[in-house]
Amino acid sequence: MSSLIQTCGNALESRILRRSALRGVMPAVLPGMMAAVVLGACAVGPDFNRPAPPTVLAYTHEPLAKVTVTADSETQRFTPGAAVPFDWWRLFGSAQLDASVDEALAHNPTLEASEASLRESQDSLRAGYGVFFPQIGAQVDGVRERTAPQSAGSAGQGTIFNLITASGTISYALDVFGGKRRTVEGLQAQADYQRYLTKAAYLTLSANVVNTTIAQAGYAAEIRATEQLIGLEKQQLEITEAQVRAGTSAYASVLSVRSLIAANQASLAPLRQKISEADHLLATLEGAFPSEANLPEIELSSLSLPKDLPVSLPSELVRQRPDILSAEAQLHVASANIGVATAAMFPSISLNGTYGAGGTSFGNLSTDSFRFWSIGPSITIPLFQGGSLWYGRKAAIDAYQQSQANYRQTVLAAFAQVADALKALEYDAQALEAQAEAQRDAVGALSLLQASYRAGTVGYLDVLVADVQLHQATIAYLEAVAQRHQDTVALFVALGGGWWNGQEQASGGQ
Template sequence: MRLNKKPSSMALALPFVITTLMLSGCQTLGLDYFRPKQALPETFQEPVASSDQLHALPNDWWTLYQDPVLNDLIDRASKNNTDIKIAVARIEEADAYLSEVGAALFPQVNLDSSASRYRVTETGAIPVVNGMSPNRSNYNVKLGASYEIDFWGKLRRAKESARAQALASRFAKDTVDLSLKSLVAGDYLLLRSLDAQISLSQASIKTREESLALTKRRLEGGVSSALDVHQAEVAYSNLKAQLAELSRQRAVIVHQLALLTGSLDLTVSPNTIANLPTPPLPPVGLPSSLLEARPDVRQAEQNLIAANARIGVAKAALFPTISLTAGLGSESKDLGDVLKSASRIWSGGLSLSVPVFDSGRLNAKVDQATAEQKQLLAAYEGSVQQAFVDVNDALVNLRQQAEIESALDSSQQSAKKALEVANNRYQSGYTSYLEVLDAQRVANDTSLAFVQSRQARLKASVELFKALGGGWTQSAK
């Protein structure tokens, strides 16, 4: 039979010749990506520090707070947080999809084999020849290959889109990681603030206890009135309620940190916020180009790149699909003859699929891809603009919180002096206990407000690190 003849060299080379000719005329449909220009000021509007205060910020910005407990909490969160695990799994998924899409650029090779046993009749399409058994066998082994010629760039654009999606998944993970570390740092600073407020409240309660005991003794000596005692008792009870509320808030924050770090049995020993240093301030003229390093901005750009490539995929679908097929194998009615040269078979072919009429379906897909690209372009521009606003907000917040902290520091110092004067006046009999209570209340409130302002200032520095996507470097000036 003709099929069993050895294929000629020309026949074997034909698919490769066709492939070479096709590839020489290949073109990639769709537009290549160019980063959109952003109408942003060159520098941020809210300078904080003078140029001689420029410091490089390391990637592990949280270490600038010089707190080993905070470092440990962030390390735990990076390893155990469920959102991080989800983000890592999404990276693996995107990488697998990229491998799947990329595989389409290469020939697909399959090994097929079959064995069958059947019976023919004298009245069938292939009648039984006299003397031959009507029972037949057939054995087939074939190595087949197929290859779609990417004449219009459909497969290349698909891989470009998948690669951008894979990068976007990495930047999404970086965004989750940055947000997570900012949350842990912010909650930890609040925890330390609550520790300081609890310590101040406990000291105030001790002072109120002493004042209450003194007032009772003065009542027994006929120097004070029952009203002074009742007022002291009210002030003492209010402080105990304040302490209970602060303790409740502390417990809730520890629970939140336990969730963020994936350590549900987490305990954090009390400490004070006063020991935490203020991180370095950014320099005047910090360039807005730093925003390009923000992971959410980079994620938005990769999403835009992927959508831009999908337009090319949709346009390429409007044109013919050209594929090559080839096969080489053996076929025999006897299993023992399958590997013999006389049983060899081969095939080769070229297929062409041309869209003729689809009621506008393929054109609609192009319109759909174009509309998606417009959405993601606007989303990218919006992410850059939002990042610019975030940094300016963080800069002004950091600057104003520093001024608030300084003012409240002066206020608490004055309140302490006023309390000392009120105590001396009361003990000398020049005023009622109401003046002492008022001075104690003001001293307590201003001390708590100062601690809260310090926590707010440190939290503002965390928000600035987050807004900048991690920080700045010497070369950023």
């Protein structure tokens, strides 16, 4: 607890932060606490310090490889400490993809709602600064009254008269113990929190558009590969039917080919459904109705694989990722709330003044004898609140400790995501190279068996097996290509998306 409650002077610190004083001698030390705070002229409660970056030097237990293995004639290189581009999706080299991301950033309702929440928090902060200024008000009253002398112990009849009063008031709360300053500090941290949530929404939106586009292109490539395979199988069906008519092959071979064609045709429907779902999701991300969206058709082969990949230093990651920064802002809010709860335990002091005039008509208001005024300080001292203030402060400390744990968990999860993305890219390259080799071998085997089948040296069962192997190898290859692209996206997202570099470019241009 002594690490959480900091104050302005050594005298106040020695009186407040020790557990023995907190538990048993609050009434005895209250005058000393008040004097120390007034002399120190600063806010009670802890002054927030940003958590120190982790001391780890790497994301993975094994040393990070400088390059991945060459897969499908492409190699990716890791550059520690390199800047993450704010428009990282442009590295995929697709103008259509860039246009989709720009459309989503311009019209996505979720991002617009997050930006509106940011503006709300900023306006709340501006409103909070009003507590540092005098509060001035004016009031004019006009009433018609009848007196009752008996209520004051007098005899006689009541009188009826008009009463007009015009007055002005001014009050100023002295923030002796810093409760208002801590409140505004919390509002500032809340605005920071919402700002980083907006950055997170921006990053999530752009990543969803890119990932959905990659998935859509992958499904379309699988459909084209399956349709090409079905075309080859139909040619084989014609050959098989000719052999049956010539009596060199059994009719069962025709049935086997037809069954294989039907099975491959049946696999097209789920792929087309996935494309439709991807189209509908892209339309939603771009803020359009599925029936009205004009979505581009992007081929998987048209997407370039980013070759040079930045890897932020571990000490920089905690200053880049929006989720870590938002957790830090929540920690700051909790820290400020401790100061607010602590200040509530001390007296509140304000200066008040009133000036006005009253009379039975407006003409009386200018007469000196009808004028009134008052000025003076007021102090409110919380003597006994049934423990609500004391335990309210303890609850604020508990909330701070909870925010600390949440912050550490967010940092751990972020480092794990970066580690996952780095290792995934290494394994993706290995898997893609194996799938590319398997596809090349399957194409060669099918070509040889088809030639042998036409020559009558092998049965059609061997050709069917080769067909199935080629289809499986092609689909696995396309999935591996799409997975490698999506894991590249995952690395940019895990590193924070480079939004801070976009801000630097914007400020430099201005």
